Amino acid sequence: MPPEGSWASSAARRRNMQAIRSRDTKPEQLLRRLVHAQGLRYRVGARPLPDLRRTADLVFRPAKVAVFVDGCYWHGCPEHYVSPRTNQDYWSGKVAGNVARDRDTDQRLSEAGWLVLRFWEHEDAEACCTTVVDAVTQRRNASSVDRLGSGASGK
Numbered sequence: 001m002p003p004e005g006s007w008a009s010s011a012a013r014r015r016n017m018q019a020i021r022s023r024d025t026k027p028e029q030l031l032r033r034l035v036h037a038q039g040l041r042y043r044v045g046a047r048p049l050p051d052l053r054r055t056a057d058l059v060f061r062p063a064k065v066a067v068f069v070d071g072c073y074w075h076g077c078p079e080h081y082v083s084p085r086t087n088q089d090y091w092s093g094k095v096a097g098n099v100a101r102d103r104d105t106d107q108r109l110s111e112a113g114w115l116v117l118r119f120w121e122h123e124d125a126e127a128c129c130t131t132v133v134d135a136v137t138q139r140r141n142a143s144s145v146d147r148l149g150s151g152a153s154g155k
Contacts, residue, residue: 027121028057028069034129040136042067048114054105058132063139064114067132071121074098080122115139 023045035042035058043059048066056066072080076099084091106116115135119128 023055023057025069025071025121027119027125030125031067031069031119031128031132032058034125035132038129038133040133048109049112052105052108054101060136060139063136063143064112065132065136065139066109066114066116068102068116068118069121069128070102070118075102075120077120077122079120 032042032044040060043061045055045057046059047054048056048059048061048064057069058067059065060067070077073082074095076095081095102118106118109116117132117135119131
Protein backbone atom coordinates (compact mmCIF):
# COMPACT_ATOMS: atom_id res chain seq x y z
CA MET A 1 0.00 0.00 0.00
CA PRO A 2 1.14 3.57 -0.60
CA PRO A 3 1.99 5.75 2.38
CA GLU A 4 -0.94 7.37 4.18
CA GLY A 5 -1.95 10.60 2.46
CA SER A 6 -0.19 9.58 -0.75
CA TRP A 7 -1.39 10.96 -4.08
CA ALA A 8 -1.16 7.47 -5.63
CA SER A 9 -4.14 5.16 -5.67
CA SER A 10 -1.97 2.04 -5.31
CA ALA A 11 1.64 1.03 -4.76
CA ALA A 12 1.91 -0.01 -8.42
CA ARG A 13 0.53 3.33 -9.63
CA ARG A 14 2.95 5.16 -7.32
CA ARG A 15 5.96 3.26 -8.78
CA ASN A 16 4.72 3.97 -12.31
CA MET A 17 4.27 7.69 -11.68
CA GLN A 18 7.65 8.03 -9.97
CA ALA A 19 9.34 6.48 -13.01
CA ILE A 20 8.11 9.23 -15.35
CA ARG A 21 10.95 11.57 -16.24
CA SER A 22 10.66 15.32 -15.91
CA ARG A 23 13.76 15.86 -18.07
CA ASP A 24 15.96 13.90 -20.47
CA THR A 25 12.97 12.36 -22.23
CA LYS A 26 13.61 10.70 -25.59
CA PRO A 27 11.99 13.53 -27.62
CA GLU A 28 14.00 16.12 -25.67
CA GLN A 29 17.27 14.21 -26.10
CA LEU A 30 16.67 13.84 -29.83
CA LEU A 31 16.03 17.57 -30.24
CA ARG A 32 19.13 18.39 -28.18
CA ARG A 33 21.28 16.10 -30.33
CA LEU A 34 20.01 17.68 -33.54
CA VAL A 35 20.44 21.25 -32.28
CA HIS A 36 23.93 20.45 -30.98
CA ALA A 37 24.86 18.95 -34.37
CA GLN A 38 23.96 22.32 -35.92
CA GLY A 39 26.63 23.96 -33.77
CA LEU A 40 24.39 25.61 -31.18
CA ARG A 41 25.20 25.39 -27.48
CA TYR A 42 22.63 25.73 -24.73
CA ARG A 43 21.82 25.03 -21.08
CA VAL A 44 19.72 21.99 -20.23
CA GLY A 45 16.95 22.12 -17.63
CA ALA A 46 17.82 25.68 -16.64
CA ARG A 47 15.81 28.62 -15.38
CA PRO A 48 15.59 31.31 -18.05
CA LEU A 49 14.85 33.86 -15.32
CA PRO A 50 16.61 33.35 -11.98
CA ASP A 51 13.60 34.50 -9.95
CA LEU A 52 11.11 32.27 -11.82
CA ARG A 53 10.96 28.74 -10.37
CA ARG A 54 10.45 27.11 -13.76
CA THR A 55 12.93 25.44 -16.04
CA ALA A 56 13.06 25.19 -19.81
CA ASP A 57 14.36 22.12 -21.60
CA LEU A 58 16.88 24.14 -23.63
CA VAL A 59 17.94 27.67 -22.74
CA PHE A 60 19.88 29.98 -25.06
CA ARG A 61 20.65 32.83 -22.63
CA PRO A 62 22.34 35.44 -24.81
CA ALA A 63 19.69 35.05 -27.52
CA LYS A 64 16.91 34.86 -24.89
CA VAL A 65 15.26 31.77 -26.36
CA ALA A 66 13.60 29.18 -24.12
CA VAL A 67 12.59 25.83 -25.61
CA PHE A 68 10.07 23.44 -24.07
CA VAL A 69 9.29 19.91 -25.28
CA ASP A 70 5.88 19.19 -23.77
CA GLY A 71 4.56 15.71 -23.14
CA CYS A 72 1.15 15.09 -24.69
CA TYR A 73 -0.44 13.76 -21.51
CA TRP A 74 1.05 16.10 -18.91
CA HIS A 75 0.50 19.27 -20.93
CA GLY A 76 -2.91 18.47 -22.44
CA CYS A 77 -2.12 17.99 -26.14
CA PRO A 78 -5.28 18.73 -28.16
CA GLU A 79 -4.48 15.78 -30.46
CA HIS A 80 -3.43 13.08 -27.99
CA TYR A 81 -4.60 13.91 -24.47
CA VAL A 82 -6.95 11.25 -23.14
CA SER A 83 -8.69 11.85 -19.85
CA PRO A 84 -7.76 9.20 -17.26
CA ARG A 85 -10.26 6.51 -16.31
CA THR A 86 -9.31 6.39 -12.64
CA ASN A 87 -9.07 9.31 -10.25
CA GLN A 88 -10.24 11.53 -13.09
CA ASP A 89 -10.85 14.67 -11.02
CA TYR A 90 -7.34 14.64 -9.60
CA TRP A 91 -5.45 13.97 -12.85
CA SER A 92 -7.56 16.21 -15.07
CA GLY A 93 -7.12 19.00 -12.52
CA LYS A 94 -3.38 18.39 -12.46
CA VAL A 95 -3.12 18.61 -16.26
CA ALA A 96 -5.29 21.76 -16.30
CA GLY A 97 -2.95 23.27 -13.72
CA ASN A 98 0.06 22.37 -15.88
CA VAL A 99 -1.52 24.05 -18.91
CA ALA A 100 -2.29 27.19 -16.87
CA ARG A 101 1.31 27.24 -15.55
CA ASP A 102 2.63 26.86 -19.11
CA ARG A 103 0.62 29.89 -20.27
CA ASP A 104 1.82 31.90 -17.25
CA THR A 105 5.43 30.90 -17.97
CA ASP A 106 5.05 31.94 -21.62
CA GLN A 107 3.66 35.31 -20.60
CA ARG A 108 6.32 36.02 -17.97
CA LEU A 109 9.17 35.10 -20.30
CA SER A 110 7.71 37.13 -23.17
CA GLU A 111 7.37 40.17 -20.91
CA ALA A 112 11.06 39.76 -20.02
CA GLY A 113 12.04 39.80 -23.71
CA TRP A 114 12.37 36.04 -24.21
CA LEU A 115 11.17 34.05 -27.19
CA VAL A 116 9.35 30.92 -26.04
CA LEU A 117 9.27 27.91 -28.36
CA ARG A 118 7.01 25.01 -27.37
CA PHE A 119 6.89 21.69 -29.14
CA TRP A 120 4.79 18.59 -28.51
CA GLU A 121 6.66 15.34 -27.94
CA HIS A 122 5.07 13.88 -31.09
CA GLU A 123 6.26 16.64 -33.43
CA ASP A 124 8.97 15.93 -36.00
CA ALA A 125 12.30 16.57 -34.27
CA GLU A 126 14.01 17.74 -37.46
CA ALA A 127 11.34 20.39 -38.06
CA CYS A 128 11.58 21.49 -34.42
CA CYS A 129 15.36 21.70 -34.74
CA THR A 130 15.06 23.92 -37.82
CA THR A 131 12.68 26.24 -35.95
CA VAL A 132 15.05 26.46 -32.96
CA VAL A 133 18.17 27.05 -35.08
CA ASP A 134 16.43 29.72 -37.17
CA ALA A 135 15.06 31.53 -34.11
CA VAL A 136 18.35 31.51 -32.20
CA THR A 137 20.34 32.58 -35.26
CA GLN A 138 17.91 35.39 -36.04
CA ARG A 139 17.95 36.72 -32.47
CA ARG A 140 21.76 36.48 -32.29
CA ASN A 141 22.09 38.37 -35.57
CA ALA A 142 19.60 41.01 -34.43
CA SER A 143 21.50 41.59 -31.19
CA SER A 144 24.79 41.81 -33.14
CA VAL A 145 23.29 44.48 -35.40
CA ASP A 146 21.99 46.34 -32.32
CA ARG A 147 25.47 46.28 -30.75
CA LEU A 148 27.10 47.46 -33.97
CA GLY A 149 24.48 50.17 -34.48
CA SER A 150 24.86 51.55 -30.96
CA GLY A 151 28.60 51.89 -31.44
CA ALA A 152 28.31 54.01 -34.59
CA SER A 153 29.58 57.58 -34.35
CA GLY A 154 26.60 59.03 -36.20
CA LYS A 155 28.78 61.06 -38.64
